Amino acid sequence: MSNTKLITPILFWLCIGSLNAQTRTEKDLLGEKQIPANAYYGIQTARALENFQVSSLTTKTYPDYVKAFAIVKLAAARANAEVGRMKKERLDAIEKACKAVMDGKYHDQFLVDLYQGGAGTSANMNANEVLANIALELSGHKKGEYQFIEPHDDLNMGQSTNDVYPTAIKVALLLHNDKLIKEAQALSQSFHQKGDEFKALLKMGRTEGQDAVPMTIGQEFHAFGNQLDAEITAMRRSETFLCEQNMGATAIGTGITASPGYAEKVAAHLAKITGKPIVMSKDLIAATSSQQGFVIYSSALKSFAIALSKISSDLIFLASGPRTGIFEINLPPLQPGSSIMPGKVNPVMPELMNEICFKVISNDLAVTMAAHSGLLQLNAYEPLEAIAIMESQGLLFKSMPLFRKNCIDGITANKEVLERYIERSVGIVTALNPVLGYEKTTELAKEALQSNKGILELIREKKLLTEDQIKKLLDPAVMTGQEP
Incomplete structure (x- = not known):
């Protein structure tokens, strides 16, 4: 047998071995699926990634949203431990995983599109799977070894997507x-x-x-x-x-x-x-x-x-x-x-x-x-x-x-613009009512509109007020009802 004939089957099995090393097999009620070996998410997240390719918005788009899932799961794990349902070693592992995510780590694993059917089930399972695999790894186990920490039984204990x-x-x-x-x-x-x-x-x-x-x-x-x-x-x-x-x-x-x-x-x-x-x-x-x-x-x-x-x-x-x-x-x-x-x-x-x-x-x-x-x-x-x-x-x-x-x-x-408007505005006549009276100010307003002159211009022409009186009336504190 030639050397060439020997190389082909060897390369084939090397490729298969390399492929297996790059993925892990997970299963759910719909069957098995290959998950990237380095992924912290699992099979339900993988299905969501296929089903809901709608937008560029994912859970990780909003860091506080990712942090919120970790907070909820941490609170749930602690509550389950207090009612005697979760063992301490699993609580410890889940706490470490949740705190890591709360600290900003692993956010790149929260990949489910924000637009999704199922009332948020995919987002919840994405969190369950990622936190479970982080907890496994931090506990010395491999990703996907769910017999030690399971996304449903442990991370979703006493919970539903609906809460x-x-x-x-x-x-x-x-x-x-x-x-x-x-x-x-x-x-x-x-x-x-x-x-x-x-x-x-x-x-x-x-x-x-x-x-x-x-x-x-x-x-x-x-x-x-x-x-x-x-x-x-x-x-x-x-x-x-x-x-x-x-x-x-x-x-x-x-x-x-x-x-x-x-x-x-x-x-x-x-x-x-x-x-x-x-x-x-x-x-x-x-x-x-x-x-x-x-x-x-x-x-x-x-x-x-x-x-x-x-x-x-x-x-x-x-x-x-x-x-x-x-x-x-x-x-x-x-x-x-x-x-x-x-x-x-x-x-x-x-x-x-x-x-x-x-x-x-x-x-x-x-x-x-x-x-x-x-x-x-x-x-x-x-x-x-x-x-x-x-x-x-x-x-x-x-x-x-x-x-x-x-x-x-x-x-x-x-x-300068403000002063010009004040000088020419008919509206300033209202502030003169207490001094000149309603009838006189009404006449001034009418004449100002007809003559295209300002109220203050007419007051000066008619010498109805002195410059000192005008200055006092135009004091911003007096004019606008503020304390002097």
Whole structure:
């Protein structure tokens, strides 16, 4: 036999051996499947990767979401140990795995597309399989040696996707809400700082787009900040509804497969781990089908977006011009605004903020549609709610610091323009009522409109007030009802 004939079968068996070394065999009710040997996920994750190739969004897209699954599984394992169901050595291994994920490790193994059928089963099993294999490896075993730590029996002990999945989403939203509120508070503070900076600059207020009565730019910017402050309070209050969770409900809320006392204990552990006042729902059946927490929190985000969008549009209007608009303020110029019109600079940051806000508002509609479309004891559309709300959080979190640093902090006021408007506005006549009387100020307003003259110009012509009186009346503190 020639050497060539010997090499072929040897290479064949070497290739087969190499292939086997690169994969491991796992099985489920649908049969067997080859899983990459270095993968921490298992067969159900692999099936989901084949079935739900929809978007580029996966569990790992949102680190707080991955962390939330680890937190829920850690709380569940500790509760199961306390009720005498999980042995200490398995608890220790699972704790190590969960803490590793909570510390930011292994996130690249959470690969299931956020868009998925099955009410989140694939996301839950992805977490179960990854945590089980991490625990196995940290315990000196090989990935896939489930006789030691099993994804269902151990990581899903006393649980169901129907209680784990919504709880993980709520925990993720709670974790990210702290970060979101911090950025919102920083943005609000920027408006308040501008309010202090502009507190002595008098301007005309406007209602329905028409001249109204005097105010200061400082008051205007403080009002922007206070609007955001009120929305931040609403976002914080909405957390109450996210803190009510249904762990221990298992499939539909009857607690099947969960041990007595487990539900109360897992809620207590979730509260301790997150530092949030998480409690068990009074009615686990109701909590498993209800989407109230998601709806209310999403609504709070929408309300915040509405306020922020309105403010952004106000800034665009106030900065319009520079020659033929309102032009009361200047926004920092960031880039040329046109490919055809030389010298044009656009209000790009408020425009960006509006786009983000419109998306948040539309995401709230997606949450509404998903929440109302649940059937009987479960809502299969929770994945869409998670996608919509986490996207809203993420977009606001990333855009608000850009808006603050690249726009709000650099706003300046056009003092000459403000003074000119005050001088010519008919609206200032309202402030003169207590001095000149309603009948006289009405005549002045009518004459000003007919003659195209300013109120102060007419007052000076008619010598109705001295310059000292005019100066006192135009004092921003007096004119706008502030303390001198």
